[in-house]
Amino acid sequence: MEYTNGGVPRPPGRSAFARALRDAINARPVTLSWLQRQLKARGNRVSMATLSYWRSGSRRPEGAQSLAALADIEDLLGLEDAALSRLLRPNRTGPLGVSGFPIDHREIEQAVIDAYTAMGSPYPDTSRELTTHSVTDVDERGNVSFCSTRSIVQSTTGTIHAIPFLEIMPGLPSPAPILRAVSGGRFTRHYSHPGGEVHGALFELDLPLEAPDTAMVEWSVEYPPGSPPSRDTGHAVGRQCRELLVWTRFHPDAVPDWCEEVVETPDGRSVSPVPLTRGTSVHQVRRAFGPGALQLRWGYGPADAEVQPG
Template sequence: MNAAGGSRRSPADALASTLRDGINARGVTLAWLHDQLRLRGNAVSMATLSYWRSGTRRPEGAQSIAALSDIEELLELAAGALTGSLGDTKRTGPVGRSRFPIDERDLEQMVKDAFAALGTPYPDSTREVTTHSVTDVNAQGNVSYCLTRSIVQSTTGTVAAIPFLELSPGVRTPAPVLSAVSGGRISARYSHPSGEVHGALFELESPLTAPETAVIEWSIGFPAGYPPTQETGHAVARQCRELMVWTRFHPDALPDWIEEKIETPTGIRLAPLSLAGRTSIHQVRRAFGPGAIELLWGFGDREDQPG
């Protein structure tokens, strides 16, 4: 409650004050902050940082929000010290154009067929603002269950349902069991004749009008007869503020080798990873997409494995 004669600071003023105090307390400069953000992949200009510090402008859009989270860490501020002062915004922010996450034209056509069969336009007009995907691996070393929670946003118009697909490029599989856990229900299902694309239409509890968001959760189970799978991941067609893929291995089936695969429409990057005494690995990317974060693993020598 405001006292008589008092005033409430705008979100931009509140953020500016916290940012200035954090910079002063840390004893750093805007130039240092700019360089550290650039090293983290957040190319925020010096001018933009200056605007935020003065309160002339407030951050908008996924990349700016991701930068604020990095600034909180760099200035050793509490999580949410900056992002929590923003308040509500009616802007969607820059979302970029939708692109098929990987360079597979035949697979993209199958996805278009799936969208058409599910009665939704291609590309989808929503984006995943934040997504956490958790996969469990069984005692045989194969994927057994995946649970995904997302904050989804309508980027234009009103959206009542969102298609979700499971892809297995080059491998024919039976339909996995896609289930709605929270935030809506499955209203339609589809399997492509190739067996490489399976999907379901997730009908939201209530329609989203841009730039509204909703939190949804869905799971994927794998029936008997599904090929043993030693890879997992998540793909986004638009930039995602934060994408996390967490893979949890059974303690009796820890792999001998693990490899990260980052795939975008422009190429593939591979890198070895290690459990380092743990039983799980989490991969996190901010301001990521379009693209896919994947994890591959196996037993025996990596050189003996296909691909």
């Protein structure tokens, strides 16, 4: 990100776009009035003032009509397709909200800090999840067997090259799960906390991510033999997420007798029943959620009975 002398962020990409537009106009060479007439003839009514703003960098094309005009400008100036539009990166991250550990558990947070330190990542890191879809499969014994997660991640400041992803299992010490990078990068460093409740790896992105750019990533988690049986799942975010979806899919032979939703934030914890009335899955959706954790847990027999998974 570029900065003015006063320390005020200057939107990345705006100066590059304006410079490219000026160079293309000068190389032709044409005037803004000629460009305006040609656009008008093509049905794009763009004012001289707007074209001047674009050329100077004080404004930039936004909205469907302006972007359609920009495509015609590229053609009129003899440029390649998207030669100008690809320079229009988003100029802001949007509201970031507060950043915080998603659950009220100091020992686990310290274990997470230890994990970040071991993987060479600052805590908290400067990425955030804009949209996350987490899908968990439950086996025929009613236990979690596999989880796949897709996220649109964003750099909130500076440039990031890698993002730590963690599996947090409070009260359930476990061997390290098998984390696989599916798309968008690769796992480089792996870490397991001595307590066995925090495991993770560093997801190295295919390309560096400069604020406020975004990238799509996907990874999966598989639980090896010897892992303790688990009948809860969910996803936690350290910053506000625009959309969080947790989808739990049960084996047809292990549809639970009851499910309940657990929502945990730094401010508290709430538990509410979730009726399983449609098919063999439960999906939970939250918008503008976080920091916090959205979880689902389930069981067989009376909901108030302490049933050990097996």
